[in-house]
Amino acid sequence: MLKIYHAKNTRSLRIVWLCEELGIPYEIQTLNFTPADLQSEAYLAVHPLGKVPSIDDDGLILNESGAIVQYLLAKHGNGRLEPKPGTAGHGRFLHWLHFAEATFMVPLGNIAQHAFIRPEDQRIPQVAAEAQVAARKMLSIVDRELAGKDFICGPDFTAADTMMGYSLHLCKMFGLLTDDYPNASAYFARLAARPGFRKATA
Structure with missing residues (x-):
């Protein structure tokens, strides 16, 4: 059975979420987001690198969330949660899937590292401030893209939404996803x- 190495509120959320959407059986190996677990x-x-996610699929170990999403779609998707390969819609799907990461x-x-994770004496406030400006620019791009659309690729939910949804989850946690981005806010609520x-955030 597929094993997912997962820590709460990390990129591994994307993989648990995708498995739930596709109905893929899996088991979770829960890790604490601490050096004791991740650097063991x-x-x-x-x-x-001691990061998450990782999967172990009958001996195949993968670590990159975008690659894992594409692998699981190819193995289990049967055409679900992505447009037909080779189409313009699939090109846009790949664009947003990879943009998210x-x-x-x-x-x-950078916000996570320099505002929350690193010890205070190792944080660089200017890095965090510049990262907030950049993140708001990304939010503006996503907000414009979502005008008149339910999901990032159009009317249908796709695996790109599991990638983008995690990025917006962090924006929400960091206080960046505000009413200044009405389309992105409504999208994240959906x-x-x-x-x-x-299930993935429980």
């Missing part, structure tokens, strides 16, 4: 109401 010898054998998560990660999201 046992977990470093799974993920050499490769672009949006950069400033969010995502947060889904049973799969509620």
Whole structure:
């Protein structure tokens, strides 16, 4: 059975959520977001950087959330939660799936590190401040994209929404997802109401 290494409110949320949406059987190996768990010898054998998510699918270990999403779609999706490959819609799907991690998560990660995670004497306030400006720019882009749409790729929920939903989850936690972004706020409310999201954030 698919094993998901998961810590609360981390990127692994995306993988648990996707499995719930696709009905993929899985077991969770819960980790605390602490060096004792993430930097343990046992977990470093799974993920050499001591981060989450990781999956172990019958011996295949993967660590990147976007790659895991694409792998699970290819293995279990049967055409669900993504447009048909080779179409313009699929191109847009891939764009937003990867934007959520490769672009949006950069400033969010800096906010997390320099406002919350690192010891206070290791935080750089200017990094956190600049990251907030960048994150708001990303929110503006997403907000414009969502005008007149229920989900990031159109009328239908896709796996790109599990990627983007986590980024917005952090924005909400950091106090960035405000009424200044009405489309993104309404979109996140729709995502947060889904049973799969509620299960992944429980």
